[in-house]
Structures are given as C-alpha cells and as structure tokens.
Amino acid sequence: MKKKNFFLAHKQFTFFLILALLIILGAVFAPVVTGGADPLKGSLTEALEAPSRAHIFGTDKMGRDIFTRVIYGARASLSATFGVVALIFLVGTAAGVTAGYFGGWVDGVIMRVADMMLAFPGLVLALAVAGIMGASSRNAIIAIVLVNWTKYARLSRSLVLKIRDRDYVSAAIVTGSKTKHMLFSYMLPNALPTLIITATTDIGGMMLELAALSFLGFGTRPPAPEWGYMLNEGRACMQSAPWMMIFPGLAIFLVVVVFNMLGDSVRDILDPKEA
C-alpha cells in the first residue's frame, strides 16, 4: 500500500522508470521484439534498402535489417553503460571513503593518483587506454572507468570529511567500534544518497562516452551490433543510405533522454533542496 503511494506521489519518476524498464526489457527480449530476425545475417540482394514495410528502419550495406540491429544493439550499449556506472561507483566510493576516513599518507596516495587521472583532458586517456590495449568492449569499459572514478572518489571523500570529526563519530571510535563497522555503518550511509544521485544522472553521459569510443572503432568489434559503431558504418553510406546513421543515433538519443530524466527525478526525490 505504501509502495503504491510512493509511485503515485512521484509521477515523473514513475513515468521514466517505466520507460527505462521498457527499454531494458526490449533489450533482454530482443528476439521476441524483432520477431526472430538475425542481427548478423542479411541477404546481399536486399542491401541498402530504404525503410519499407518489410524493413521499417531500412537495411545496411550487408542487407541486414537495421531495426533488428538497433534492438540488439541496446544489449551492448546498456550492459556496457551499466557496467561502467557500477564500476566507477564502487571503485570511486571505496577509494574516496578510504581516503577520507584514514587521512594521512593513504589519503595522499589515493588523491594524487586521482589527480593524475584528472590531468588528462576528457577522452585523451580513454582513447589511449582503449587504443593501446586493443579494441574490445571490455577495454572500452576499463578506459572509461579509469577516467571517471575520480569524480566519485572526490565526492565521497568530501562527504566523509564533513562528518569525520563530528563528536558522535569520535565517540563511536572511542567506545571501541571496529573500523569495518565505522566505515560501513557511519561513513558509507552518510555518503550514499549523494553518490546514488550522481550515479543515476551519470548513466546518460557514460552511454555517450562509450558510444563515442566505439564510433571511433575502439569498442565492440564489428559484426556485433552496437549503436556507436553502426553510426560509424552509416557515415560511409551517408549519401546513399542516410537511414543507416539516423536510426542508431536516434536510439542513443532517446535512451539518453530517458535516463537523464530518470536521474533528474531521482535527484528531486532524494535531495529536494537542490531541485
């Protein structure tokens, strides 16, 4: 009963949550959505066909159905994005809470490493890492995580520092609370809401960064459908088959909009003063 009230009270959140779930379900049940079509197989007699009733988004150079590839592409994009966000969240928070709680040289080392990562502008480090380690979706994820964990480390560190010297924290330490207990029951819960807000609002941005990497050819390997790389393929046939680049781009755009709106509404719920 209480749950129902929550969803009714936050209509915007509920609306975009449902949309996000629909997108995820569409990716999971891609074979059902596309009616069993194969995203990797096409017939060359049907290459570069304009959108029609048989192929509502048209076909690409190899005669593969673009609608099918866009739906299957959601799997690659969504799983990579969620992986990245989960990893930067975990790595960044662990590093930041540790640095803030223990201070001293631990703090120094962790934050200098973070500084080092921040010294590279935007995509440069991600490009270098993804490029040098070889193109694959795993390496693209590692590259983006390396660049982005620092934000969470800084945030969680500053949140921990805010309460580190409060009396109730000192009291808990003096009365013999174990370090593990201090970290998980005092420090982490204090930092968590802000970090969750940041993570949800970051989903869209991370998706764009991943798509940019694979657009440049440093992500998922070619035959597998992925939106960024599909745009890359579409670029070559821009004149003869503009639908090849329009639909994957539209897919990225719509998914990013939905997750950005979801992030905004999560922020409104968890942190009303910032709205």
Place this chain on the structure above:
Amino acid sequence: MKKKKLALRLAQILVVLVGISFVTFLLTYLSPGDPVRNMYTAAGIMPTEELVAEIREELGLNDPLPTQYLRWLRNCLRGDFGKSYTLNKPVTELLLGRLWPTVKLTLLSMGLMLLMAVPLGMLSAVYKDRWIDYLVRGLTFVGCAMPNFWVGLLLMLAFCVHIKAFPVISSAGDLRSIFLPALTLALAMSSKYTRQVRTAVLEELNQDYVVGARARGVRESVILWRNVFPNALLPLITMFGLSIGSLLGGTSVVEVIFSYPGLGNLAVSAITSSDYNLIQGYVLWLALIYMVINLLVDASYGAVDPRMRAKEQIR
C-alpha cells in the same frame, strides 16, 4: 603566502607529470602488439625473426623496464619523443604541425558557443517560467542528450550532402571548411553553458543589490547589463578556461567525422596503427597543456574576483 602556494602547485604538477609519464610509458610497454613488427608491417614488409631480434636489441627493447623508462624520460626532457613509425617523422614536429588547426577549431567553437549560450541563457533567466524559458530549457535538454558525433553527421547530411553549402572533407582548413566542425562542438557545449548562464544570472537577479536598484528606480536594462551581467560572467570564466583545455583533447571525434587535420585525428590514426611513440608524445603533451591551462585558470580566480582572494580554496 601567494608565492608559496604557487610553488606548491608547481611541485604538485611536477609529481603528477612524472606519474603521468610513467603511466603513459607503462601503457605502451604492456601493450600486446610488438612495435618492431608493427613498424615493418606499416611499411609493407614481413620481417624475418632475426631482423626483429636485431632491431629490438638496437632500439633497446630488451632492456629491463626501469632502464627503458629512464632512457625514454631523458629523451623526452630533451624534447625528443622519438620518431613516428608510420609517418617516419619526429613526433614533436608532427604534433606541432597539428596543434594550430586544433587550437583554431577550439577557439572558433568557443566563440560560436558564447554567441549562442550567453543570449539564450540571459533570455531564459530574465523571462523565467515564461514560454521562452521553457523553449530554451527544452532545447538545452535535447542538446545534452545528443551524441556530438551524431550532431556532426546530421549537420553534414544537411549542409554537405543535401544543400552542398560546405565541403564534406574539411582538410583545407579555411573558414568554410572549419565552420561545420566548430558548429558541431559549439552546439554540444552551448547546451551546458546556456544552463550555467541561466543559473548564474538568476542567482544574481535574486541578490539584494538588484532589489535595491529596482527600488531606486534604476532602469531594468541598466541593472541587467551594468550590474548583473558582469557579475554573472565570473563563474563562467572558470568554466571557459577548463573547457578550452578539455576541448583541445576532446575534438577527436569531430575531427575524424570531418576529416579535419588536427591533433585528435592524428591521435586516432596513431592509435589505430599502434604508433606508440606518437601516442606517448600526444598524451604527454596534452596532459602538460591541460595542466598549465588549469593552473592559469586557478591563478585567474584571484585576479578576476576579489572575494576569491580571501576564500580558502576547497580541494
């Protein structure tokens, strides 16, 4: 006090730079491909095993990691980043040749961005919660969610393929060919900036001095342009500086789309062909430039805003 802080910052930069150089070196050291083989295959030759071993010895690739790193670092400090395997030219020369086109692209896109973001942000703040505000906010929201390479492709489709107003390949480097890449970058950035301008102006409009000025009967346009505008610009200067830095490294995607002869394009082709010397040089140089710009931005805080001089900087 101020000098001491600056010295501390410089020392910090030095530490970070050494760290970066090590990371950069390690990345290529651990990379799976063999540079000697790549060098030969790039030239279209299949090298024999003996030849590979010989060249490896000659280039010192068989030495232990610390020796290799120190030798490499010494050369870098002398300004020698080695030769590019694929283009057969010194890395420094290649990078310097591509630096100006990227700087040009960066500056032009920043200019275009300001032309869009400042008026839109001001409008949207002044007419808060009117239709124009909703329109601007909607546009910035759409802009934030569009991948910039898609925007670039769409612009290209519209203006190069259909209307034929601009060349598809921007390698000429004149204003006509640089316009679309700059516009692509500007569109993506201006969404973010318009919001910032709006927030900054709104914040200033709520200040007491605005209420005071209004009560004294000062004209609204005077308040807006003489008082609010300069104050609202302060926080934007910082963002502006930081964006220039990240743009220098972030133009790759757009440069590739428009075949623009800049740093980013060079870096992407270097990475695709495993041209390690070139990659290392590129990463190190950009990190250095970026850090210097950040330092300048930090230093300008105090110069631009007297309040900042008093405030402790929160790290």
